[in-house]
Amino acid sequence: MKNFFKLLNFEVNRIFKLYLTLIGLIIVSQFIGAIVVSKVYMNDADQVMYKNQLSMSQYIKEYGVSPFHRFIESGWFMMPIFFSIAMLMIYVFFIWYRDWFGKNTFIYRLLMLPTERITIYLAKLTTVMLLVLGLVTLQILLIPIEIQIFNSIIPTDLQSHFSFYDIYSLRMWGWLYPKTLTEFILIYGVGLIFVTVLFTAILIERSYxxxxxxxxxxxGMLSFGVLFVPILVNEFDSGYFYALEVFLMELVMSVIVLSSAIWIANHLLKNKIRV
Incomplete structure (x- = not known):
């Protein structure tokens, strides 16, 4: 366990500066976006009121108050999120190939450490999941601040009452921020399995x-096929199984795919990858 935490700390330190840059990009983009979108909204509202000779109350009655969704659905908010997702997807591959193709083929130094080689695999896997959860947590913290920035520019009469939970009206948000513990385990559990399968696929490629x-x-195709076979079978049989039955079958398949991925990775690291 001590070696695991040492390797985990090592992996986190290697990506920390880039990760801080990514965090900074998200914060700057979204804060600037909150200001820009709110000012554009006010400019449009002022033009409409001036052109149509409307009072504030008349404008509100005809056009409603300012929706914070204008910002949530804007590129200022969404693009940093998609960019971060893309960067983390690239890092899933980079975290391994950097060690093989980087200076002095660093992977061999890692494999010669006096610890079980699977510990290296688990440390890298944990690093990726920590990066993901870190960005998810960051966004939770940013939303209330962005609401305050948005409302500081919009007059009180034009402000809409928007809370963090209102963002669940966006379908994508339900995937990033599950409402229940069960949904959280399901969604991020699938993400964990996805990364695990990719890690093992990389080791297969490196071994052969x-x-x-x-x-x-x-x-990879077989793993994801096994993972989603209960859902596919249920769809083809027009919902023959109850939702609980599908859930339990998915749980079993998930355990099989996850455990087999780790077992294969351990086997490859021990017997196929030589130093």
Missing amino acids: GLKGIFFAIIY
């Missing part, structure tokens, strides 16, 4: 060279 690319693709 050019043939490994083919083996890795087949492995």
